[in-house]
Amino acid sequence: MITVSKEDYLKAIAEAEAEGETVISATLAHWLAITRPAVTAALKRLKKDGMVAVKSDGRIQLTSQGRQVAEQIIFRHHLIERMLSEIFGMPWYEVHEEAERLEHAVSLAFEKKLVERLGEKDVCPHGNGLALRSPAERRKKGLCLLSEAENGVPYRVVSVYERDRKLLEFFENEGIRPGTRLAVQARNYDGTVSLAVEKNTIRLGGAAAEKIWVLKS
Numbered sequence: 001m002i003t004v005s006k007e008d009y010l011k012a013i014a015e016a017e018a019e020g021e022t023v024i025s026a027t028l029a030h031w032l033a034i035t036r037p038a039v040t041a042a043l044k045r046l047k048k049d050g051m052v053a054v055k056s057d058g059r060i061q062l063t064s065q066g067r068q069v070a071e072q073i074i075f076r077h078h079l080i081e082r083m084l085s086e087i088f089g090m091p092w093y094e095v096h097e098e099a100e101r102l103e104h105a106v107s108l109a110f111e112k113k114l115v116e117r118l119g120e121k122d123v124c125p126h127g128n129g130l131a132l133r134s135p136a137e138r139r140k141k142g143l144c145l146l147s148e149a150e151n152g153v154p155y156r157v158v159s160v161y162e163r164d165r166k167l168l169e170f171f172e173n174e175g176i177r178p179g180t181r182l183a184v185q186a187r188n189y190d191g192t193v194s195l196a197v198e199k200n201t202i203r204l205g206g207a208a209a210e211k212i213w214v215l216k217s
């Protein structure tokens with residue numbers, strides 16, 4: 001049996017908010033792959049602890065205390081991903097799951113050591129960081145989804161959706177990762193986009209193109 005910790009709930013709520021999703025208990029059940037009754041029981045505890053507020057329409061929101069806990073875990077998650085990638089050379093598309101397990105074991109002392117070694121910048125190997133969490137914040141900085149990019153204009157990949165391992169491996173195989181330069185050549189009738197990626201031309205499905213944030217370069 002998988003135990004889902006209080007931290008996992010808080011992080012999942014923060015992540016879902018960042019993805020621009022309305023968080024209700026069904027969202028959490030789906031994201032954490034657990035039953036609705038389990039979510040209901042956990043929310044009751046989190047409410048009692050002052051970590052979340054549940055609105056009358058069922059929407060779940062983090063309190064400032066809940067947000068603080070969630071952001072600390074997310075910060076540690078990014079540090080662990082960077083440690084695995086930068087110090088141990090683990091491929092960028094493999095580090096997320098490993099960090100999901102290790103993040104809970106990080107003490108304040110170890111967190112400080114990691115920051116000393118890796119630096120303060122909070123950008124993980126997938127290009128994600130606490131400063132640019134929501135779609136609105138990303139758009140304010142001039143980023144757009146690859147699915148909305150203009151034809152024939154050079155862009156650089158800033159970040160990718162990291163909670164789907166198969167998708168990350170697919171991106172890796174197509175030569176797409178944070179930092180990759182690409183341009184949309186055409187939008188096709190089957191909903192795919194034709195992309196010039198470095199020296200290759202590939203076709204990417206619309207759903208995959210919605211998982212990549214780019215910036216004009």
Ligand SMILES: [Zn+2]
Pocket residue numbers: 077081095096097099162
């Ligand atoms: Zn991750």
Ligand SMILES: [Zn+2]
Pocket residue numbers: 078081096124125126127128162
């Ligand atoms: Zn990441």
